[in-house]
Amino acid sequence: MLFWQLLLQGIAAGAGYALIAVGFALIYSTTRTFHFAHGVTYALAAYAYYASLQTLHWHPAAAIVLAACIAVLFGVGVDALVYQPMRRTAASFLTLFAASFGVLVVAVNCLVLVFGNSFYSLSGTLSRGVEYGPFVVSLANLTEIALAAVLIPLVLVIMHRTRLGTFFRAMADNNELVEVFGFTSRRYVRLAFAIGSLCVVPAAVLAPYIGGIQPGTATVVTLVAIAATIIGGIDSIAGAALGGLLLGVAENVGIWKLSSAWKPAISFGILLLFLVLRPRGMLGARGRRA
Amino acid sequence: MLAYLLNLAILLGIAVILAWSLNVLIGFAGIFSVMHAVFYGVGAYVAAQFALHVSSDFVLSTMVAMIVTGALAFLVAVPVLRVREEYFVVAAIGFQMVASTIFITWESATGGMGGLTGIPPAKVFGFELISPAAYLVLTLVCALICVLALLAVVRSPFGRALKALRDDETAAIALGKHPVKLRLIATTIGGAMAAIGGSLYAFYVSFVNPESFTLDYSVLLMAMVIIGGAGSLLGPVLGALFITVFPALLNFLQVPSSVLGPVQQIVYGMMIVLLMLFMPEGLVSAGKLISRRRK
Numbered sequence: 054m055l056f057w058q059l060l061l062q063g064i065a066a067g068a069g070y071a072l073i074a075v076g077f078a079l080i081y082s083t084t085r086t087f088h089f090a091h092g093v094t095y096a097l098a099a100y101a102y103y104a105s106l107q108t109l110h111w112h113p114a115a116a117i118v119l120a121a122c123i124a125v126l127f128g129v130g131v132d133a134l135v136y137q138p139m140r141r142t143a144a145s146f147l148t149l150f151a152a153s154f155g156v157l158v159v160a161v162n163c164l165v166l167v168f169g170n171s172f173y174s175l176s177g178t179l180s181r182g183v184e185y186g187p188f189v190v191s192l193a194n195l196t197e198i199a200l201a202a203v204l205i206p207l208v209l210v211i212m213h214r215t216r217l218g219t220f221f222r223a224m225a226d227n228n229e230l231v232e233v234f235g236f237t238s239r240r241y242v243r244l245a246f247a248i249g250s251l252c253v254v255p256a257a258v259l260a261p262y263i264g265g266i267q268p269g270t271a272t273v274v275t276l277v278a279i280a281a282t283i284i285g286g287i288d289s290i291a292g293a294a295l296g297g298l299l300l301g302v303a304e305n306v307g308i309w310k311l312s313s314a315w316k317p318a319i320s321f322g323i324l325l326l327f328l329v330l331r332p333r334g335m336l337g338a339r340g341r342r343a
Numbered sequence: 344m345l346a347y348l349l350n351l352a353i354l355l356g357i358a359v360i361l362a363w364s365l366n367v368l369i370g371f372a373g374i375f376s377v378m379h380a381v382f383y384g385v386g387a388y389v390a391a392q393f394a395l396h397v398s399s400d401f402v403l404s405t406m407v408a409m410i411v412t413g414a415l416a417f418l419v420a421v422p423v424l425r426v427r428e429e430y431f432v433v434a435a436i437g438f439q440m441v442a443s444t445i446f447i448t449w450e451s452a453t454g455g456m457g458g459l460t461g462i463p464p465a466k467v468f469g470f471e472l473i474s475p476a477a478y479l480v481l482t483l484v485c486a487l488i489c490v491l492a493l494l495a496v497v498r499s500p501f502g503r504a505l506k507a508l509r510d511d512e513t514a515a516i517a518l519g520k521h522p523v524k525l526r527l528i529a530t531t532i533g534g535a536m537a538a539i540g541g542s543l544y545a546f547y548v549s550f551v552n553p554e555s556f557t558l559d560y561s562v563l564l565m566a567m568v569i570i571g572g573a574g575s576l577l578g579p580v581l582g583a584l585f586i587t588v589f590p591a592l593l594n595f596l597q598v599p600s601s602v603l604g605p606v607q608q609i610v611y612g613m614m615i616v617l618l619m620l621f622m623p624e625g626l627v628s629a630g631k632l633i634s635r636r637r638k
Binding site: 087135138139146147148149150151152154155156157158159161162163165166272276279280283287312314315317318320321322324325328329332 | 369373375422423425426428429430432433434436437438440441444445447448558562565569602604605606608609611612613614615616619620623
């Protein structure tokens with residue numbers, strides 16, 4: 054019985070991870086930017102929502118809009134201020150990664166300075182539990198699963214059925230060729246960052262109702278999103294979603310047998326296993342370019 | 344005041360050794376390792392256990408720590424180095440997270456959260472080093488040995504092959520160099536060298552616990568190498584100097600302690616971003632001495 058309860062919780066956590074991982078995968082596959090600060094987008098949106106609701110007493114809808122705006126502004130802003138100048142000088146992967154890592158460190162510690170290191174959580178209708186037979190699940194969890202089930206297919210439809218998606222896939226496939234055809238991809242890079250950043254907003258807004266938020270979540274979320282993306286197959290957005298779901302389930306079901314101190318180690322144990330046994334991930338077609 | 348400076352100098356010496364050992368990976372082999380605190384920690388734990396149960400001889404414990412840590416670095420590198428660099432970064436962080444959990448939960452070996460206490464003072468050739476001044480001398484001797492070893496490695500055929508690999512992997516492969524093998528050796532050397540730092544630390548503070556070997560410290564070590572300038576001998580020294588002395592300076596300015604940690608991290612993070620944007624070769628490129636000779 055405990056197993057099924059944990060599985061249910063795992064699916065809810067996995068839905069959140071999947072949304073964040075889809076954002077990361079979208080940005081990575083189209084722009085080849087290892088956006089390590091992606092978790093900051095999530096944390097900023099969560100804190101913006103929390104603060105505008107709790108301190109400024111805004112209407113939840115207004116708070117969600119603010120969170121979304123801040124997420125997009127941060128993603129596009131980091132791209133414009135940090136990644137774009139580096140792309141122009143053809144910086145190596147490591148330089149770009151180090152800079153992104155630096156952004157993460159700065160942002161997380163700014164959050165610590167402003168909000169402190171303690172956990173913030175919200176209680177309201179969303180945090181209330183719903184009983185269904187022997188199971189208890191919170192409304193926030195159900196909302197998260199529902200949103201992921203709607204938004205992730207939406208992103209996939211955009212990628213495969215629209216002109217914009219065709220463009221994104223062309224960039225992922227061969228960016229030089231896109232430029233040879235006379236399209237400037239910079240506008241599309243910005244769009245990829247905007248959409249990728251928007252993907253984290255549902256999970257960020259629901260976070261205060263589920264486990265609470267802390268500045269350190271930004272780092273953890275980044276790592277889990279990247280782990281999910283790699284497990285799913287780094288160029289595949291559907292793979293990233295599956296990877297996120299798998300990690301959420303594994304982390305929660307893992308507590309069934311292991312102590313909860315192992316929770317963060319479980320995801321990375323799975324990641325290491327995948328790297329050794331199947332480096333191209335679940336749905337990755339291209340594999341490593343070693 | 345003298346005691347304070349001695350303490351700072353010893354910690355700086357340990358940081359320099361660690362930054363050099365990480366530089367073997369980042370600067371020489373192009374391996375972006377964000378797990379160096381693990382090797383530092385394993386070195387410290389092994390040296391501590393050896394000192395507690397077998398002998399407090401510094402040379403002997405350090406040797407054992409280096410062998411164990413080097414072997415661990417090798418074993419970790421075998422699967423992990425086969426994947427592309429983007430993956431490696433994440434795999435390294437993942438490994439650091441798993442290792443941190445093991446440090447906390449494997450009570451019989453690491454003492455859990457409480458750590459290992461009561462490590463006896465280091466003995467060198469039968470003499471017990473009790474005064475901090477004597478310990479500083481020991482630290483400096485270790486640092487000297489490390490720098491001589493690094494110079495020897497850089498100038499050896501192996502070092503040249505590494506440099507070739509870093510500058511142009513395709514060309515190096517065409518010349519018959521085996522990238523995975525070279526990187527494996529570099530990781531093993533880096534890991535073993537980090538164990539020297541770990542052993543020095545364990546004997547110095549006579550107490551080790553998981554809090555010294557977290558992801559945060561791995562990031563700090565990485566910051567030392569990047570801020571100073573990867574790939575040079577002087578760079579990590581500058582980086583370690585900056586990162587060790589800067590908090591002391593903030594302390595001196597009486598920044599409240601609750602703000603101290605975040606402010607430090609913000610400054611390091613900003614420095615990394617700005618350096619990567621404007622001076623990707625680090626502080627050392629301001630006075631290119633060693634890096635030019637190496638080019």
